Amino acid sequence: MAGVAVSTTINGDSIEYLCQPDETLLDVLRDRLGLTGAKEGCGTGDCGACSIILDDRLVCSCLVLGAEAEGRRVETIEGMAHGDTLHPLQQKFLEHAALQCGICTPGFLIAAKDLLAKNPDPTEEEIRFGLAGNLCRCTGYDKIVRAVQDAANVMKGA
Amino acid sequence: MNFDPRYSGRNFTSVGTRPIRPDGVDKVTGRARYGADFNMAGQLVGRVLRSPHAHATIRKIDTSKAEKLPGVKAVITAADLPDLTDGDAAMYDILDNCMARKKALYDGHAVAAVAAVDARTARQALKLIEVDYEVLPHVTDVDEAMKHSAPVLNDTIFTEGVEEKPARPSNVTTRTQYGHGDIHKGFGQADYVVERSFKTEQTHQGYIEPHACVANVSSDGTADLWVCTQGHFVYRQHCAQLLGMEASKLRVTSSEIGGGFGGKTHVWAEPVALALSRKAGRPVKLVMTRDEVFRASGPTSATSIDVRIGASKDGTITAAEATLRYSCGPYAGMWAEIGAMTAFACYRLENVKTVGYEVLVNRPKTAAYRAPSAPMAAFAVESTVDELAKEIGIDPVEFRIRNAAQEGTRSSYGPVYGPIGIGPTLEAAKNHPHMKAPLGKNQGRGMACGFWFNFGGQTCTDLNIGMDGSVSLAVGTVDVGGSRASLSLVAAEELGIAYEQVKAVVADTSSLGYNDMTDGSRGTFSSSMATISAARNAIKILRERAAQTWDIPVEDVVWEKGHAIAKGEKYGNLAALSLREIAAASGKTGGPIAGHSELVADGAGVSFATHICDIEVDPETGATRVLRYTVVQDAGKAVHPTYVEGQYQGGAAQGIGWALNEEYIYGKDGRLQNPGFLDYRIPVCSDLPMIDTQILEIPNPNHPYGVRGVGETSIVPPLAAIANAVSNAAGVRMTHIPMSPPRILAAIEAERGG
Ligand code: FES
Ligand code: FES
Numbered sequence: 082m083a084g085v086a087v088s089t090t091i092n093g094d095s096i097e098y099l100c101q102p103d104e105t106l107l108d109v110l111r112d113r114l115g116l117t118g119a120k121e122g123c124g125t126g127d128c129g130a131c132s133i134i135l136d137d138r139l140v141c142s143c144l145v146l147g148a149e150a151e152g153r154r155v156e157t158i159e160g161m162a163h164g165d166t167l168h169p170l171q172q173k174f175l176e177h178a179a180l181q182c183g184i185c186t187p188g189f190l191i192a193a194k195d196l197l198a199k200n201p202d203p204t205e206e207e208i209r210f211g212l213a214g215n216l217c218r219c220t221g222y223d224k225i226v227r228a229v230q231d232a233a234n235v236m237k238g239a
Numbered sequence: 240m241n242f243d244p245r246y247s248g249r250n251f252t253s254v255g256t257r258p259i260r261p262d263g264v265d266k267v268t269g270r271a272r273y274g275a276d277f278n279m280a281g282q283l284v285g286r287v288l289r290s291p292h293a294h295a296t297i298r299k300i301d302t303s304k305a306e307k308l309p310g311v312k313a314v315i316t317a318a319d320l321p322d323l324t325d326g327d328a329a330m331y332d333i334l335d336n337c338m339a340r341k342k343a344l345y346d347g348h349a350v351a352a353v354a355a356v357d358a359r360t361a362r363q364a365l366k367l368i369e370v371d372y373e374v375l376p377h378v379t380d381v382d383e384a385m386k387h388s389a390p391v392l393n394d395t396i397f398t399e400g401v402e403e404k405p406a407r408p409s410n411v412t413t414r415t416q417y418g419h420g421d422i423h424k425g426f427g428q429a430d431y432v433v434e435r436s437f438k439t440e441q442t443h444q445g446y447i448e449p450h451a452c453v454a455n456v457s458s459d460g461t462a463d464l465w466v467c468t469q470g471h472f473v474y475r476q477h478c479a480q481l482l483g484m485e486a487s488k489l490r491v492t493s494s495e496i497g498g499g500f501g502g503k504t505h506v507w508a509e510p511v512a513l514a515l516s517r518k519a520g521r522p523v524k525l526v527m528t529r530d531e532v533f534r535a536s537g538p539t540s541a542t543s544i545d546v547r548i549g550a551s552k553d554g555t556i557t558a559a560e561a562t563l564r565y566s567c568g569p570y571a572g573m574w575a576e577i578g579a580m581t582a583f584a585c586y587r588l589e590n591v592k593t594v595g596y597e598v599l600v601n602r603p604k605t606a607a608y609r610a611p612s613a614p615m616a617a618f619a620v621e622s623t624v625d626e627l628a629k630e631i632g633i634d635p636v637e638f639r640i641r642n643a644a645q646e647g648t649r650s651s652y653g654p655v656y657g658p659i660g661i662g663p664t665l666e667a668a669k670n671h672p673h674m675k676a677p678l679g680k681n682q683g684r685g686m687a688c689g690f691w692f693n694f695g696g697q698t699c700t701d702l703n704i705g706m707d708g709s710v711s712l713a714v715g716t717v718d719v720g721g722s723r724a725s726l727s728l729v730a731a732e733e734l735g736i737a738y739e740q741v742k743a744v745v746a747d748t749s750s751l752g753y754n755d756m757t758d759g760s761r762g763t764f765s766s767s768m769a770t771i772s773a774a775r776n777a778i779k780i781l782r783e784r785a786a787q788t789w790d791i792p793v794e795d796v797v798w799e800k801g802h803a804i805a806k807g808e809k810y811g812n813l814a815a816l817s818l819r820e821i822a823a824a825s826g827k828t829g830g831p832i833a834g835h836s837e838l839v840a841d842g843a844g845v846s847f848a849t850h851i852c853d854i855e856v857d858p859e860t861g862a863t864r865v866l867r868y869t870v871v872q873d874a875g876k877a878v879h880p881t882y883v884e885g886q887y888q889g890g891a892a893q894g895i896g897w898a899l900n901e902e903y904i905y906g907k908d909g910r911l912q913n914p915g916f917l918d919y920r921i922p923v924c925s926d927l928p929m930i931d932t933q934i935l936e937i938p939n940p941n942h943p944y945g946v947r948g949v950g951e952t953s954i955v956p957p958l959a960a961i962a963n964a965v966s967n968a969a970g971v972r973m974t975h976i977p978m979s980p981p982r983i984l985a986a987i988e989a990e991r992g993g
Contacts, residue, residue, distance in 0.1 A: 117276040118269020122447040123529040127916035130447055158269035171267040175259045178881040181720035183266035184448045184497025213925040218445045218498050220885055221892030222924045
């Protein structure tokens with residue numbers, strides 16, 4: 082199969098790559114570009130571990146083809162911190178111990194960032210439903226919800 | 240130096256605080272490397288061919304077409320993994336589970352594997368492998384499998400643990416029995432007797448990270464394995480034994496682990512990856528798909544349990560009995576035995592008897608799942624306890640308090656308890672505001688208790704003090720949920736230095752002596768004990784160096800708050816030497832300073848929990864909503880309370896999923912119908928409320944700081960607590976888990992109709 086040439090923007094950088102027509106964006110990120118922050122928990126759109134933001138929309142990168150990123154803007158967990166300054170969500174996840182094993186964390190952070198971009202002052206229920214596409218098996222979500230609430234407060238103040 | 244592990248009361252400085260974990264930043268920035276995040280130059284992609292049949296004889300496997308496909312570098316079958324287990328039955332089962340030998344024993348059982356230049360070629364190659372199966376009758380239900388008419392999975396198995404060897408083979412591998420006293424006498428003394436039967440369905444640990452490894456076997460006979468595991472030393476032993484290698488030539492590095500909960504405690508695909516790499520002469524990366532994780536890696540047992548409990552009018556239990564049948568998958572296990580041991584462990588009983596049956600079925604090999612076997616037994620017992628309290632007309636919490644085990648009680652599984660927390664957790668639950676909160680229509684409250692043994696085991700730890708006074712701690716227990724933070728706290732506590740001065744890492748198998756895996760809630764318990772011991776050994780050297788510097792006897796030097804202090808009037812003007820100062824001078828006083836420790840951590844200290852929950856049931860649909868949930872558990876001493884809370888909450892959430900939703904669904908054809916997160920639905924954020932926690936600290940006498948294991952007990956009470964809440968809300972006793980809407984609706988309708 083012939084490769085597809087793709088020009089895209091990832092975390093603000095112009096990136097070009099060749100991929101197979103049937104290759105997912107998740108595989109491109111992980112296997113071709115070395116961006117392994119997005120995880121594959123299922124490959125079927127059910128766990129959210131592969132969450133990224135594509136042109137301001139939260140998507141499961143396991144359900145997007147690498148070729149579809151042509152001309153678009155991709156945001157991954159690797160682009161969330163500014164230099165060595167963590168994003169408030171990242172900081173609050175650490176402070177609240179919103180991660181145990183941490184495999185779900187990149188997906189949750191991306192999903193939470195998208196949630197707060199659309200709704201800067203969410204209720205607990207809005208957070209719970211907003212993050213319902215991401216699975217965490219370790220935490221019972223309690224500390225994740227608290228971390229997002231706390232981050233929302235910090236970001237409102239900023 | 241002899242290490243004294245006994246508890247001694249002290250005021251803590253670091254232990255009990257809540258600092259940020261040392262591996263945290265890597266995990267929130269996507270930099271942490273998990274099983275599938277590692278690659279080697281020239282690496283091939285490994286994939287496994289799995290049986291579509293629940294039970295079939297493998298007549299022949301033809302791999303020739305696959306081998307000829309361009310890009311395929313190795314194809315293996317059981318013939319490439321010869322039996323080197325030398326009569327070790329448990330290892331033989333693991334080998335057979337990694338690659339079926341004569342028979343495929345469940346839908347998803349591995350039968351062949353390939354390594355190819357890319358994933359697409361590997362997938363194509365699998366399609367070219369021709370397997371000639373003779374399909375056999377199968378059985379997946381635990382009760383069905385016990386019947387005489389059931390197809391027998393393994394005709395060399397004759398039930399053990401019965402007085403006479405049975406005349407014919409069966410699926411019941413073992414019968415075990417626990418208890419003491421005379422239950423006939425006890426039931427004779429009872430004014431009330433309640434007897435009930437229960438079933439629980441099979442669930443999966445549901446770790447979000449699928450099994451993943453990279454294997455690299457070199458032509459000189461050495462090998463490297465990068466893998467997500469709960470125990471890299473154990474994986475090394477397994478793989479070395481199954482591949483006929485010397486353990487020292489196989490170096491296993493544990494990646495960050497994306498959840499295990501017991502499911503990553505023995506090898507699944509790692510020997511296959513090594514065998515592929517050996518044959519291809521190149522590194523091989525093997526990552527399971529989610530479908531494979533469900534079909535072919537460790538679910539828990541499905542169970543069928545009968546319970547009978549009798550009590551006198553005053554609310555004293557006079558006799559208790561349970562028969563427990565646990566599915567093991569196709570290989571013998573000791574799952575029912577653990578259920579039989581834990582079933583009545585919360586209570587002070589004069590007459591108790593439990594009998595367990597291990598049952599083979601055509602399902603994946605059962606693996607440990609957080610306090611394995613205990614939640615199902617607790618569900619059956621605690622449901623019956625609630626019913627009995629109702630019959631007697633006594634409050635269920637009061638009833639449990641009256642019969643709770645205490646220090647000195649002989650447990651139902653044998654040992655006599657030391658100081659334990661069941662009574663205190665019950666008292667705390669009784670006094671918790673949750674217990675008194677009002678309930679609305681169609682809402683019910685339930686509570687239940689749970690017990691877990693906890694384990695210790697072999698542990699080896701190194702503590703090295705750098706010349707700048709920083710401390711590196713190398714442990715051999717995999718960090719599954721924040722133990723590096725806890726162990727750094729313990730090292731800081733013992734040495735009297737700041738948490739930030741310590742850096743804990745998980746060392747590979749070539750850098751430390753053997754460590755048992757992180758299971759049985761042992762990670763923080765045993766490695767903290769080893770860390771304390773290693774720190775004390777280092778302190779001895781620090782004191783010696785100070786004594787040498789001052790030219791005074793070492794007996795006159797004590798270690799306090801991170802400093803060597805010369806004790807006694809005569810040394811009045813000697814300024815204390817800090818750890819940093821002693822470390823900086825170490826090059827001139829005798830070289831590097833380190834403390835080592837190797838020990839078997841005994842006395843892990845049993846732990847108990849009591850959970851309370853409120854559930855709303857929709858009587859029209861059978862749908863449920865968890866309104867409120869409270870966990871009360873004894874931690875001995877919470878080293879890092881935030882992570883202890885996290886363990887409590889996580890276990891409760893898994894228990895909630897198990898109680899209400901999760902189950903393996905098999906079709907008539909013996910194939911798993913829901914091997915994905917869409918149809919095997921684990922709780923999501925919107926399914927749960929905040930989970931309240933209350934940590935009790937009843938010190939474990941066998942640990943210097945009083946620590947007990949905390950990781951597992953929290954999954955024991957939820958099934959029962961939720962069943963009691965649902966039963967109270969719906970007005971009908973629920974006896975089958977999960978209590979999915981159709982099951983609840985059926986129970987409500989049966990009650991209305993009958
Ligand atoms: S890997 Fe994409 S949703 Fe699970
Ligand atoms: S922290 Fe392990 S899955 Fe979320």
